[in-house]
Amino acid sequence: MAGRDVTSVAVTGARTVRRQAPEALVERLEGATLGPAGRIGKFLLVPLDDGADTLVIHLRMSGQLLLTAPEWPLARHTHAVLGLSDQRELRFVDPRTFGELFVAPTPVAALAHLGPDPLSAGWSAAVLRRALAGRKGRLKLLLMDQRFVAGIGNIYSDEALFEAGLRFDRPAGSLDPGEVTRLHRAVRSTLREAVAHRGSTLSDAQYVDLFGAPGDYQSRHRVYGREGAPCPRCGGPVRRVSLGGRSTFLCETCQP
Numbered sequence: 035m036a037g038r039d040v041t042s043v044a045v046t047g048a049r050t051v052r053r054q055a056p057e058a059l060v061e062r063l064e065g066a067t068l069g070p071a072g073r074i075g076k077f078l079l080v081p082l083d084d085g086a087d088t089l090v091i092h093l094r095m096s097g098q099l100l101l102t103a104p105e106w107p108l109a110r111h112t113h114a115v116l117g118l119s120d121q122r123e124l125r126f127v128d129p130r131t132f133g134e135l136f137v138a139p140t141p142v143a144a145l146a147h148l149g150p151d152p153l154s155a156g157w158s159a160a161v162l163r164r165a166l167a168g169r170k171g172r173l174k175l176l177l178m179d180q181r182f183v184a185g186i187g188n189i190y191s192d193e194a195l196f197e198a199g200l201r202f203d204r205p206a207g208s209l210d211p212g213e214v215t216r217l218h219r220a221v222r223s224t225l226r227e228a229v230a231h232r233g234s235t236l237s238d239a240q241y242v243d244l245f246g247a248p249g250d251y252q253s254r255h256r257v258y259g260r261e262g263a264p265c266p267r268c269g270g271p272v273r274r275v276s277l278g279g280r281s282t283f284l285c286e287t288c289q290p
């Protein structure tokens with residue numbers, strides 16, 4: 035998309051643009067040049083023109099961002115369509131309508147609450163150690179708290195904790211320096227591997243990439259969604275427990 039101009043904008047989903055009037059978003063986007071897309075946590079960031087403004091996109095539960103030929107049939111639940119100067123269209127499809135688009139000045143004030151992105155250069159093991167010190171909450175819930183560190187959800191917290199050999203319900207402040215180093219390394223390697231495999235598409239088939247193709251990291255999950263299957267490290271059964279109304283998967287032998 036980078037370097038393309040936006041030639042037309044249509045917003046039809048009532049909830050898709052909700053932080054500002056849809057007309058304001060349309061007015062700012064029409065004629066804008068898209069810059070190279072970036073990301074912080076789970077938010078996609080597309081700089082506009084000279085970067086003074088940013089188009090912010092969050093897919094939430096079921097959003098899809100698709101780059102298509104204009105003659106492709108419009109999927110149900112298509113809530114926004116950006117016509118681009120290379121004759122393609124950028125479409126936002128979202129059956130459950132939790133996803134959103136908005137435009138804001140750079141840096142985006144609405145994202146100021148986010149913690150560091152774990153793949154950013156500044157997120158070192160020392161930074162993580164200081165952030166964990168004294169925290170009494172359960173480790174997994176803290177990892178999923180976007181104010182603590184931005185970008186880790188239910189799947190990747192389970193996978194990273196397995197990789198680090200740590201239980202989800204450890205008091206976050208109880209990790210020794212060696213455990214913090216393992217966790218730091220595991221979070222980064224898990225996210226890097228997941229990105230390299232273009233993400234996880236679960237049985238609901240909601241997540242697809244820009245070209246409509248599913249990711250394939252789900253076939254590499256070590257514990258997530260594998261209740262009863264053998265742990266890839268020790269062969270014991272993967273367990274599922276409930277935490278905060280959502281499933282947590284772990285090996286109780288490898289994550290004592």
Ligand SMILES: [Zn+2]
Binds near residue numbers: 269285286
């Ligand atoms: Zn195991």
